[in-house]
Amino acid sequence: MSVSRVEITPKSLGKPSIRERLANLFQEIRANKVAYLFLAPYAIIFLTFVVVPVGVSIGLSFTHYNMLEPPVWIGWSNYIRLFLMDDVFLIAVKNTLVYAFITGPLSYIACFIFAWMINELKPKLRALLTLLLYAPSISGNVFLVWTIIFSGDSHGYINGFLLRFGITPEPIQWLQDPRFILPIIILVVLWLSLGTSFLVFIAGLQGVDSTLYEAGAMDGIRNRWQELWYITLPSMRPQLMFGAVISITQAFTVSQHAIALAGFPSTDYAARTVVTHLIDYGNVRFEMGYACTIATVLFVVMLITQRLVQKWLRNIG
Amino acid sequence: MRLGRSRLNRTLGGDIILFLVLLVTAIFMSFPLVYTISNAFKPLNELFLFPPRLFVRNPTLDNFRDLFVLMSSSWVPFSRYAFNTLLITLLGTGGHVLLGSMAAFALSQHKFPGGKLFFNVVVISLMFAPQVTAIPNYLIMSRLNWVDTYLSVIVPAWGMSLGLYLMKQFMDQVPKALLESARIDGASEFRVFWSIVMPIVKPAWLTLIILSFQQLWGQTGGQFIYSEHLKPLPYALQQIVAGGIARAGVAAAVSLVMMIVPISIFILNQSRVVETMGASGIKE
Structure with a gap:
């Protein structure tokens, strides 16, 4: 190991100079060569297909680009057009927020509540119910069955039922009537929502130290709700954050489910979300610059929401 | 201790309500699944019965037979679609588990400049949806000349961030002392990874297999694959279902075929998946 010559100046006594720090860094990198080799294959793919695209997307959002001609820099025009001139985008934002603010918390709470209920059961029954509730989220396009259940003709299950008991004189156009599209999509999304978070919560609940419950009972916890709030939730905060x-x-x-249920484009844009708006401009109209603007806005909104929710979850229990 | 009940802070009334809620939910959740399974075995006259009926009365395998007839009369042989899906799923999943585990090993068991930063970027990437990068991804694929090849679907699957995240969190539980003693005995770093760490984290890589499998099994090739002979199975099945109302029975048979595989794999590995998810929490 070579000892580098260091000039003794008042500054370098306090903290190492930039050159020294670089030398240290370089040495550390060389010492950890093996770790970098292990990381490299994944890192190259991850950077190429996840990190670089985010950068490219942000870059293209300031251009006019149709994939045939090279992109032309147009500054903030796309953003101005998006927020001030695109009426459909505003509908899409409204719908996305409605979906996100209803399905997000609802599905999150549903995931937790059902995981918590299941956790009370005996192992065999618990495994069975976990499977039953988790299955919809991995059953591929089975959710299309809902289009038959809510089908607009008299062969739809709900219409068949309503007609038989004379509740309506004629079949209801469930998936064409803007009044019904949104609630139906929310219902179907909830049906699909007991996925990864649900498993994470089940695992989290099983990991809570059971002696804490005994100690809690000694300290005057009287019912399952208090137990939930004072012991269970704080003990599984990491899983709550990940969920x-x-x-x-x-x-x-x-979007994917909205398109499948309500068609694309939907009546009066009732199932238009920011993502379907993005697909419209990207895959149908080939206005790539504009589509990237939509993507960038979505990206920023998602990150901000994540940060806010994480902050809020730290205070739970 | 109240009335000798085995658990603390629980009442009988509460338990009954809990059970009823779970029962109703289970029925709601499984209704479309039961319906699909039942429809797949319904003969034509029962499929279009009015008023509709949930359970099948005279089960038949006609729909599956029709599915095979349709498949064998298609321009590209059915076996080719099946081969494409198998190839994509196996290579995609295998590569993801191997590369993801190696990267997780580096991030979890080594401290090196940039490692923390890289992991934080992975966590951030969990926070946004892939749709955000769909357009640049296409541009990158076309630069690499990967459009309309298997690579365009297989390679990106290797870099899935959820897999690396779960694997790294699980590996954090492996005691460092164990690896240290192996190193002192002269084991190479690759040997430590392959013969010591990988066997310990078996639940985690089984979970990665399931997650990656689910994604690739349903992969339709979407915007990247155009050639008919490279298209995967779900795409071919979609085309059959697109035949409309006349194919309602075949469509149910298709849905049944597509859902049965991931669900069976999950059933076989349920306890390992749950074990892995237990380690998944975001630590502050």
């Missing part, structure tokens, strides 16, 4: 990350991301991107 929130997953739920928020899902809540903002319900």
Whole structure:
């Protein structure tokens, strides 16, 4: 190991100079060569397909780009157009926020409550119910069954039921009537929502130290609600945070299911979300610059929401 | 201790309400699944019965037979679609588990400049949806000349951030002393990773297999694959379902085929998945 010559100046006594720090850093990197080798294959792919695209997207959002001609820099024009001139975008934002603020918290709470209820059961029954509740989220396009259940003709389950008992004189156009589209999508999204977060919570609940409950009972905890608030929730805060990350991301991107249920484009844009708006401009109209602007706005909004929710969750229990 | 009940702070009334709520929810959740399974076995006259009926009366395998007839009459043979999906799923999942575990090993068991930063970026990437990067991704694929190749679907799957995150959190529980003693015995770093760490974190890589499998199994090739002979199975099945109302029975058979695989894999590995998720929390 070589000892570098260091000039003794008052400054370098306090903290190392930049050159020294660089030398240290370089040495540390060389000492950890193996770790970098282990990380490299994944890191290259992750950077290429996740990090670089975010940068490119932000860059393109300031351009006019249609994939045929090279991008032209147009500054903030796309953003101005998006917020001030695009009426459909405002509908999309409204719908996205409605979806996100209803399905996000609802599905998050549902994931927790059902995990908590299941946790009370005996192991065999618990495994069975976990499977039953988790299955919809991994069952691929089975959710399309809901289009049959809510089908607009008399063969739809709900219409068939309503007609038979004479509740309505004629079939209701569930998926074409803007009044019903939103609630139906929310219902279906909730049906699909007991996914990763749900498993995370089940695992978190099983990991809570059971002696804490005994100690709590000694200290005067009287019912399951107090136990939940004072012991269970604080003990599984890390899982709650992780579950929130997953739920928020899902809540903002319900597009796929909205398209499948209500069609694309939907009546009066009732199922238009920011993501379907993005797909419209990116995949249909090839206004890539503008589509990237939408993507960037969505990205920023998602990150801000995540940060706010994380901050808020720290105070729970 | 109240009335000899085994658990603290629980009342019988509460337990009954809890059970009823769970029962109703379980029925609501499983209704579409039951419906799909039942429809797949319904003969034509029962499919279009009015008023509609949930359970099948005279089960038949006609829908599956029709599915095979449709498949064998398609332009690209059915076996080709199945091969594409198998190839994409196996290579994508295998690569993801291997690369993800290696990276997780580096991040969890080594301290090196940039490691923390990299992991934080991975956590941030969990916070936004892939749709945000769809357009630049296409541009990158076309630069790499990967559009319309298997690579465009397989390689990005290797870099899924959820897998690395779960694996790293799980590896954090592996005691460092164990690895230290192996190193003192002269084991190479790769050997430590392969023969000591990987066997310990088996629940985690089984979970990664399931998550990655689910994603790739449903992969339709979407915007990246255009050639008919490279298209995966779900795409072909979508085309069949797109035949409309006349194919309602076949469509149910298709849904059943597509859902049965991921659900079976989950059933086999349920306890390991839950164990892995237990370590997943975000520490402050």
